[in-house]
Amino acid sequence: MPDTAYTADEMMTVAAARMLRNGAVCFVGIGLPSAAANLARLTHAPGVVLIYESGTIGSKPDVLPLSIGDGELAETADAVVSTVEIFSYWLQGGRVDVGFLGAAQIDRFANINTTVIGDYKSPAARLPGAGGAPEIAASSGEVLITLRQNKRSFVEKLDFVTSCGHLSGGTSREQLRFPGRGPAAVITDLGILIPDSVTKELTLTSIHHGISVECVLEATGWPLKVSPHLQTSAPPSAEELSALRNLQGIPNAG
Amino acid sequence: MPDTAYTADEMMTVAAARMLRNGAVCFVGIGLPSAAANLARLTHAPGVVLIYESGTIGSKPDVLPLSIGDGELAETADAVVSTVEIFSYWLQGGRVDVGFLGAAQIDRFANINTTVIGDYKSPAARLPGAGGAPEIAASSGEVLITLRQNKRSFVEKLDFVTSCGHLSGGTSREQLRFPGRGPAAVITDLGILIPDSVTKELTLTSIHHGISVECVLEATGWPLKVSPHLQTSAPPSAEELSALRNLQGIPNAG
Amino acid sequence: MMLQLREAIREMVRDGDVVALEGFTHLIPFAAGHEIIRQGKRNLTLVRMTPDVIYDQLIGCGCAVKLIFSWGGNPGVGSLHRLRDAVERGWPRPLALEEHSHAGMVAAYAAGASHLPFGILRGYLGSDLPKYNQNIRFIECPFTGERLAAVPAIHPDVTVVHAQKADRRGNVLMWGLVGIQKEAVLAARRSIVTVEEIVDELNAPPNAVVLPAWVVGAVSEVKGGAFPSYAQGYYKRNNAFYKQWDRVSADRETFQSWIERHVMSTRDFDGFKRILEQAVKHA
């Protein structure tokens, strides 16, 4: 495999990592975000502070943990505290700049479902549930969301709103006086979607190298708005790919 | 000074110590209680667990600390926690058998004033205030109180109720559904007073060796009830005196 | 009180109890969970922020009628198939859910440890969870009028946790990711702590997480008792086990024969681990 070959998941993780600015305090949700947040730390954002809901502040793992509670996270942290403290003093305390979340389903206003597919009382598929996400989504300064894009995940209507994005759009989130500003971007394996500054509806602002707009529209369960200034994400650099694969314990080619 | 000579304060501390049963979990208030609680630990009650509001659980000091936050208390403790945790998980959590309190003023129902003498807004004498006492008095399984007895401290009416004893007596404390049962005894330099089982009025049940009932009545700001079964406290034993003086860093005679 | 794990579970976990086996990835009391399965406890209400493989096993064995939780999955792997089978298809029996967020669960446990009837949080804003959970309510701040979420205190009948060390008097020391374990023990009526080792002296560092003996019900020494979870300073997480569980648990019969062979047919956790090692050798 030549150095320039990469998977769609790798592109997604690299694009998500690029969104995290150096120095930000980032609360890392379970799932895809951990790879992106650590990749950012190991590339352009060495000063990022990673907080995990398992109780670690300032984790700096060399290898990506399978879970968000592996020993490496505690052993490399600046501080390890109880889960009561993580949620009360650190997240609710307003000390998190960026909440980094995954999702099973998302709607056009970046509301998230991680609870159930189908009816709550007799579900077609039971998902893991809320975890830390409702309060990460509410209390972080802003939120980044990363998930794979397809018609099952990008839906017209969520079966269950687990964690709030921009609610019904416009000023509806402001009116509820959430502490944080809500989703700033959704990064998928196809492109990047940003809420419109007024309507808050997710708008395709960037497509990944080699992906067509049609392909993204096709993978979205509602008529997706496309920015007139659509950009193309640069493919992962050799450095990004190498750092990501090292993190994931995958031997690099060449 | 012969071994058998002792001060009124020593008698008070020894009598107070004797009230603490072995194995009890005791929250030690500021002031006189610390000497009594540690004397109990060093004599008949080696299994007593001493909790200090400074955050120590299971302190075992060799020398009586001047304050309730000296290093000896932390260094000899089984656990040292934040003051948030001491008050929420340990005191309010209902884990304290005996609250051991001092007082500036007390009334016939063992309510306590440690706040102010005179009017609150323009006080004749400003006292230190509540500290941990209101919640120690409310939440401990039972309460022991120790203070010197005179007409200024044993008053008909408190200038300020800082911490509750048996309120207005009878079932008045029960009605407020305090978690704890309230004062079980008041130990002074003259004798021991126990709340009547029905009226909850403090009743003189024991006088210290060498003290007359008249002397106690004279030192009380209300017509003090005296038990028909009045007992006399045994004077401090040589062992008790020796242990107390060692604790206080006073060289023993002989 | 020092007790063999078998005795501790027999005496302290009763059919119908509200039981919390806590641990956030780290120090999960697997040995105690197996013993609950072996002894055939029934009608339990299981409580835990992050029910994972040991809860999947308890649920698949029919021990539980209800689950109070905030995230139920196999972290980094996927679904808990036994949990899903119980919720989606009622097998081996239906499982009622009381569902919170992590922030709600920590507030509820902390309220339990603090002997408060409820905990408050700035939480559940805009979420559908309060529609399905009557134990999420809202109150007003008496100073600002702000609306805040409230959850009732959790008071397990029995909490089970695993820790690194106890001394001979029964004082317990744990370190690393300590999650909600202290609160879960302090909120419970009874408690069982399994430990990696019993030592003469804890030698706890200042401000370490120590549970004094007098707040702990039973202490049982079970070396490796958190496997396949981990005990920092003793052994690492066995991620391979978690990945394999996905296959074992996907099918009812595979699951049942695994439980029969590894749990029901073994006398204790040492026996379980011997069977596992044999399987690895023959693989």
Next chain:
Amino acid sequence: MMLQLREAIREMVRDGDVVALEGFTHLIPFAAGHEIIRQGKRNLTLVRMTPDVIYDQLIGCGCAVKLIFSWGGNPGVGSLHRLRDAVERGWPRPLALEEHSHAGMVAAYAAGASHLPFGILRGYLGSDLPKYNQNIRFIECPFTGERLAAVPAIHPDVTVVHAQKADRRGNVLMWGLVGIQKEAVLAARRSIVTVEEIVDELNAPPNAVVLPAWVVGAVSEVKGGAFPSYAQGYYKRNNAFYKQWDRVSADRETFQSWIERHVMSTRDFDGFKRILEQAVKHA
């Protein structure tokens, strides 16, 4: 951010601020308190669970207009004479009091650190304190109807604490009696931490009390900066000083000349300690 204490106080403590210098007997930031006096800060609202000698000095020097507290005394010795003089006779200026119990103060600080508008406790039952403090109110549990006390969050403009160590990046480690210091820092808009020493590596034990650099405003190295309080692992409490303070503070003129000689005429805390040592030598 590493700053000299003089600069830190100059930049971060402003006239009229709500200021908390915390420490429960241990790690009391005396050096920082002296610097506040030296710089003549005025109209401060002082907050602290246990105002002791350093608050007596601040109050006696006229720095404060209000005190939010739960126990004000010289532990084991007696009254704070300057505090009493201000409350009883308005000297050198009147001092307003907002008075709580310790349990109320910890709930208020924890609410501040948690960004909740208020904290709840089962407290103040039957006490007269709520009659004189409008910031003690009562709410009903939305599940049980039980009545509980509520106190508003404390948010100091600036919190000052003393700790044992910081590393060169500004991460702070403290151990021993840590009181309410972490909450007081996290509840504050700005913070200053004086430390015994700045080291290359904190080498903090697991689960130690660490304040990451990014939640701390300024870090200043001040060896012995807690004297006559103590820093566990460095020096013991100077009980003789606390006892002597009773005599120094009993009289206004004695107090004023002591402050003039020991604080106003010295450049910094090292200077203060040199003057004290001379006094001991001449005694």
